[in-house]
Amino acid sequence: MRTHFCGLVDEALIGQAVTLCGWVDVARDLGGLCFVDLRDHEGIVQVVAEPSQAEGNAAVIATAADLGYEDCIRVTGTVRRRESVNDRIRTGQVEVVAERIEVLNKAEPLPFHAHENPGEDIRLKYRYLDLRTPDMQRRLRTRTKLVAALRRWLDGRGFQDIETPILTRATPEGARDFLVPARMHPGEFYALPQSPQLFKQILMMSGFDRYYQIARCFRDEALRADRQLEFTQLDIEFAWVEERDVQDTVERMMREVFNEVIGVELGVFPRMTWAEAMRRYGSDKPDLRNPLELVDVADQVRGCGFKVFAEPAADPAGRVCALRIPGGATLSRKQIDEYAAHAGKYGAKGLAYAKIGEDGAVNSPVAKFFEEAAFRELLDVTGAGNGDLVFFGAGAYGTVSDFMGAVRLKAGKDFGLVGEGWKPLWVTDFPMFEYDEEAGRYVALHHPFTAPAVDSIEDLRANAATAVSRGYDMVLNGNEIGGGSIRIHRPQMQAAVFELLGIGAEEQRAKFGFLLDALKYGAPPHGGIAFGIDRIAALMAGTESIRDVIAFPKTTGAQCLMTDAPSPLDEAQLTEVHIAVRTPEEAGQGG
Template identity: 80%
Template sequence: MRTHYCGLIDEALIGQTVTLCGWADVARNLGGVCFIDLRDHEGIVQIVAEPGEAEGNADVVAIAETIGYEDCLRITGTVRRRHNPNTKIATGQVEVVATAIEVVNKAAPLPFHAHENPGEETRLRYRYLDLRRPEMQRMQRTRIRLVQALRRWLDARGFQDIETPILTKATPEGARDFLVPARMHAGEFYALPQSPQLFKQILMVAGFDRYYQIARCFRDEALRADRQLEFTQLDMEFAWVREPDVQDAVEGMMRTVFKEVIGVDLAAPFPRMTWAEAMRRYGSDKPDLRIALELVDVADLVRDSGFAVFADAANDAEGRVAALRIPGGATLSRKQIDEYAAHAAKFGARGLAYIKIDAAGEVSSPIRKFFDDAAFAALVAHVGAGNGDVVFFGAGGYNRVSDFMGALRLKAGKDFGLVEDAWKPLWVTDFPMFEFDDEAQRYVALHHPFTAPAVDDIDDLRANAKTAVSRGYDMVLNGNEIGGGSIRIHRPEMQSAVFELLGIDAEEAQAKFGFLLDALKYGAPPHGGIAFGIDRIAALMAGTESIRDVIAFPKTTGAQCLMTGAPSPIAEAQLAEVHVAVRPKG
C-alpha cells in the first residue's frame, strides 16, 4: 500500500512520487490550501493539498478539507523542498504535494489528543491510542532495540536460547503463585512461573553449559511503578563458573547494549561493594551513587548521652545510630523538617532528630540539651556539619535505621538537586544468606533457597546461620536493581541443609523440590547465573520512572487491564469443566 515511511522522507527523494500511509496528526485549512501532518511509527511529514491546473487537484483539496484528527489516510504525492523548513522534525526540509488522498478509515472523536498526556486510567483504557503517541512509540522502540541488542550479544557468544515451561509446579517460597486448574486432573493445579530458576539449573545438569531466555514471569503481588503481575526478564545460567566469571561476562554485555541502544558508555569495570558496606554507607542494598551523600555512624559518640533513644540504640549490639548531613539544608523550615520526619516514618522511623546550623553558625536542635558542649561539638565535627547545614539522625535497630535513613538520603538528594546527571552502575555482593522473619519465627532466604553459601562446610553453615554470607550478587544502576543472581548450590546435601534451615523438612522438600534434589545427585556441575529485568532496564533507557510506559499492555496498580476488562467473572459451565467452585466474597 505504501512506498515509503513518513518519517524517512528526505531531500534525496525530491522530485520523486511516493505513497504514504498513516494518521492525520494535524490538519489545517488555510483558505483553499490544506496542510496535513501525516504520522506513522517512523515520524511525521507535511502533506500539502493545493489548487492547480492538474486534473484532480480540486478533488484532492476537497478531500483534504474534510480530514479530521487521527483519520487513517493513504496519500500519494511528489516530494519537494519546503519554503519554510521545520528544524524540529527530521523531515522538516521537505514536504509532499498530494496528487491523491484516500481516507482509509475515519476516526471518531477521540478521548484525548496524541500530544496530550491524559491521566493513566484514560491512557490504559484506550491503550491503542496511547501507544500511537510519539513519546510512547519512542519508549516502546527503545525496549525493542534493547531486546534485539541483548539477543545479538548472547547469540554471538554461544548462549543457547531454550524455552522453559509456562505451566509448572507450585513452589510457594516467594511471592504468591498464579494458579491454573488442570482440567484433566481434577483438584490439581499448575502454577505460572515466577522465574525459570529450577529449570535453568537442571539445564546445567543436563550439560547445556550456557543458557538464556527472554522469559515471561508471573507473581501475584501488590503492584507499584516498577512492578507488574507479569513481567519479562533476561534469564541466564552458566556451568563451571565462579562469581567473577558471571559478573565479568554480563558486565561486558551491559556496556555493549547501553552503547548500542542509547549511546551511553558505562564504567569499566563496574565498582564492587559488599552488602554490608552498601547498607552502612547508603542505607540501601541498591545505592544510587549519583548522590554523594553518605550515612555516618555516631554510636560511639552518643553511648553516654542523656538522650535515651540514642543511648539505648548505641548500646544495643543490633542497634544503630546514624547521621545524614545535608549541605545547605539549614534552609528547611520546621514544617519541611516535619515532612522529612513523616517521610522517614513511612520506612519505619519512630522519630527524627536533627541539628540545624544557620549561615551565621547559630544552632537549633531538640537534642542539644542532652549533650555537654564538648560532646556536642565532637558530634557536629564527626558528621562534618558546618554553617548552612542540617543533620538528621536515626536510632533503633540496624536494618530499620538503615532503611529510613537511606530513604531520607534519596529524598534529600532529589530535593536539593544533588543527583548527578550520570550513569552509575555497581555490583553489590556478599549478601546475607538468611534473614529472620519475626512473624513466621523462622529464617527466610534473602535471595532464594538455591543460592550457595560462602562456606562449603554444612556444619559451619548450621552453626552460623545468623551471620552466614551468600554467594549472591546484584547489578545496580542509578539506584535500581536491574539484575540479580548467584552461584547456585550444586550438592544435594547442601541443598537439603539449606531447606532445613529455612524450616522445610525432608518430606516437604521432597514434595516441592524432589525433582531438583534428584537432579543434583547425578554429577551436577558448579553453576551460577543471573536474571535481568527487561522492563526496568528499558524504563531507565527511555527515561521514565514507570515500567508501565515500556510495557505495551500493562496492568493498573489495582491489577486490572482496563482495555479488555480483565480479570472478569467466568461462567459456571466453564468453571465446572476445570472442577473449580468460586467461594462467595467475604
C-alpha cells in the same frame, strides 16, 4: 498500499511520486490551501493540498479540508523541497504535494488528545491511542533494540536459547504464585513461573553449559512503578563458574549493549559488599549519583541522656546514624516535618535533627540531652558546617537503614544533588538469610538455591544469623537491574538450607524431590543471573515507570483497563475446571 514511510521521506526523493499511509496529526485549512502533518511509526511529514489546474484537485482540497485528528488516510503525491524548513523533524526539508487523498477510516472524536496529559488511567483504557504517540513509539522501539542487542551478543558467544515451561508447579518460597486449575487432574493446579530458576539449573546439570532465555515471569504481588504481575527477564546460566566468571561476562555484555542501543559508555563497575552499601547508603541498590552518605554515630551517643539514641547505640542489633545535608538549614519546620513523615513510611518512629545557622548557632530538639562540647563533637563527626542540616535515625539496624536511606534519596532529589550520567556497580556478599519474626523462621534473602560462602554444613548451621551468600546484584542509578548467585550444587547442602528455611524432609521430597535427585548425579558447580528487561528498557528510554515500556501493562490495582481483566467466569467454565468460587464475604462467614 504504500511506497514509503512518512518519517523517512527525505531530499533524495525530491521530484519522485510517493504513496504514504498514516494518521492525521495536525490538519490546517487556510482557505483553499491545506496542510496536513501525516504520522506513522517512523515520524511525521508535511502534506500540502494546494490549488492547481490538475483534474480532481478541487476534490483533493475538499478532502483535506475535512480531515480530523487521527483520521487514517492514504496520500499519493510528489516530493518537493519546503520553502520554510522545520528543523524539529527529520523530514523538515521536504513536503509532499498531494495529488490524491483517500480516507481509509474516519476517526470519531477522541477521548483525549495525544498532545495532552490525560492521566495514566485514561492512557491505559485507550492504550491503542496512547501507543500511537511518538514518545510511546520511541520507548517501545528502544525496548525492541535492547532485546535484539542482547540476543545478538549471547548468540555470538555460544549461549543456547532454550524455552522452559510456563505451566509448572507451585513453590513455597518467594512471592505468591498465579495458579492454573488442571482440568484433567481435578483438584490439582499448575503455577505460572516466578522465574525459570530450577529449570535453568537443571539445564546446567544436563550438560548445556551456557543457557539464556527472554522469559515471561509472573508474581502475584503488589505493584509499584518498577513492578508488574507479569514481566520479562533475561535469564542466563553458566556451568563450571565462580562469581567473577559470571560478573565479568555480563558486565562486558551490558557495556556493549548500552553503547549499541543508546550510545552510552557505562564506565567502571565498582564492587561493594551488601554490608558496606547498607552502612553508607541505607540501601542494597544505592544510587551513586547522589553524594550523600550515612555516618554511624553510636560511639558518640552511647552514654548520652537521650534513651532514643543511647539504647540502640548499646544494642548490637541497633543503629544510630546521621545524614548531613549541605545547605539544609534553609528548611522550615514544616519541611522538616515532611521529611519525618516520609521516613515514617519506612518504619521511623521519629526523625531527630540539628540545624546549624550561618552564624554557627545550633538549633536542635535533642541538643539538651548532651553537654555542649559533646554535641559539637557529634556534629563534627558528620562533617556538618554552617548552613547545614543533620538528620538522625535510631533503632533496629535494618529499620534505621531503610528509613535513613529513603531520607537520603529524598534530600538528594530535593536539593538537586543527584548528578547526571550513569553509575553502575556490583553489590556482593548478601546475607544468606533474614529472620521473619512473624513466621518465626529464616527466609532466603535471594532464593533458597543460592550457595552459602562456606562449604561446611556445620558452619552454616552454627552461624545462620550471620551467614553470607554467594549472591550478587548489578545496580544502575539506584535500580537493581540484575540479580544472581552461584547455586548450591551438592544435595546435602541444599537439604541443609531447606531445613534452615523450615522446609522439612517430607516437604523437600514432595516439592523439590526432582531437584535433589538431579543434584545427586554429578551436578557441576554453576551460577547465573537474571536481568529485568522492563527496568533496563525504562532506564534507556528515560522514564521512571516500567509501564511506559510495556505495550499492555496492568495498573497498580492489578487490572488491564483496556480489556477489563480480570473478569468473572460463568458457571459452566468453572465447573469444567472443578472450581467453586466463594466471595470474600462468604469465605469470612464460613471461617
